[in-house]
Amino acid sequence: MLRFLIRRTSGAALILLLISAFTFFMYFAIPQDPATLACGKNCTKAALDIIHKNLGLDDPVPVQYWHYLVGIFAGRDFPVGHCDAPCFGVSFRNNQMVWDTMMDRLPLTVSLTVGGLVVFLIAGLGAGLMAARFRGTWLDKLFSGASLVTSSFQIYFLGPIVLGIFVYSTGWLDKPKYTPITENPGAWFAGLLIPWVVMATIFTANYTRMARSSMIEQLQEEHVRAARAKGMSSRYVFFRYAWRGSLIPIITIIGMDIAALLSGGMVTELTFGLAGFGRLAIESVTNKDLPVLMGVMLISAAFIIICNVVVDALYAVIDPRVRLS
Template sequence: MLRFLVRRSLGALVIIFLICAITFFLFFALPSEPALLACGKNCGDPALIEQINRNLGLHEPVPVQFWHYVVGIFAGRDMEVGNCPAPCLGYSFNDSQPVWETILDRYPTTLSLAFGGAAVFLVTGVAIGMIAAARRGTATDKFFSSLSLIGNSLQIYFIGVIAMWLFVDTWGVFDRPEYFPLTENPAKWFGGMLLPWLVLSIIFIANYSRMTRSQMIEQLNEEHVRTARAKGMSGRTVFFRYAWRGAIAPIVTIVGIDLGSLFGGAMITEFTFTLHGLGRLAVNSVTENDLPMLMGVMLFSCTAIVIANIVVDALYAYIDPRVRLS
């Protein structure tokens, strides 16, 4: 298991480095001139542009810049604007704040949204899928199937706005979505995140219930499930112990991918509910040509996705003993 983790982590580092490099060089392939954002009224003055570029470290060749960037992550670096301790992701072109600190500031929102949302959609989605599988072909099954079809065709910005209008503005049953730190006031944190969680979950619930249903039905038709019945196991044992065990393996895989991408920020949900998470940060840094911020967010999200994938693989080996040996 340890060897597996080490091997996977090394592979992950390579992937992260590649993504990092691609993002970096792509940015310079774009016709971007970050100095133009900082020069204000005096943009006609080439000396000023030159000065700004020098301050931002943009006067050096791109590979050299990339080298400084990578070294900075591990060792920190001295920049024109001051010392940047490791992990140094540079300073934002936009507001001159350290990228790392901005990310740390935004991350709790994203993390809360991702974990809370995942808890809601996993429990609800898997439960609905299992009920539908247990009663397949009945009215209950058909009801949930149509519901998930509707859920799947909805969009967050659409139901989000409607839900805000109905539950917050009109009836006042939910708090206005806002992020409060969990450590300071758990009740306010919960109240502020509840509506975003529920809205974010709806689409996922639709997916997860359908997937759970089909996986369960497939497993229930497996021969080893029939063997379990043939040796006198009760319907409940067969359903929960034998069929479910087989059905969760693929579900865990998908959860890993979904959670990973949620860790990178749920842009639409964040914009819909005016939450300040990573997704919003990423979109803003793209529109503002803010290379250090964009790089930082990309790196951070990629690392989250890659870590989520390693965790999933480890979990998978735990669930399915056939994976353990190889």
């Protein structure tokens, strides 16, 4: 396991380095000078020269990239102040530290991810297991049909409908907004309830189908039939043997979904007017703000890599037949 983690960590570091280099050098292929964004409308040549010097844009691009990498691990000094490690630079748009900006947006995205994950895992896995256990009955047909219908929904379609009915027409629920859980847990829950339910409605379909098909496949395995032949109860065999073996494909899509949501649920945040990590990514591209764009890209890539490593490690925990080499 230790060799596996060392090897994957080394590979992850190389991937992040390549992503940062590609993003950095591609950015400078854009014709527009990034200093003009920070200078404003009434910009003079003298003011533009000062901004170039303050942001380090007078240096060659490879030198700027080297300073950027050093700042991540050792910190960096800017005219607006010292940036402690990990330093992802200063925004071209508002002269704020990129790390502080990302940390302000990340709690909302984490709240969306964790809350939505809990809801659609409970609903999806529960429905899938019930459909597999009562295969061929009306309950199986109900869950399978519902998952088939909801899988065709999209957040940008279902979200406005739910908002229109439960917020603007009836007023039963509050408009989605983010309140830190440390300040008011009740407001935190109420403000994110609608996004969680909409996300769960869409994601649950995948987990229902996956859990059902994986469980049915496991119930046909030889070790499950052998356990039944020994006289073990159907319920014990179902949860002790079949359930554990069916988790591997489910763990795979859980890892992919967590990575995608943590990297920024752009459509979800835009649909419900929430300013999280996904909205920050869009703003950085729109404003051509290289430091923010770089920070968002690297953190998002790190989330994806970490989730993949955790999923691979969980394979060996869930199924002893899987060995990490």
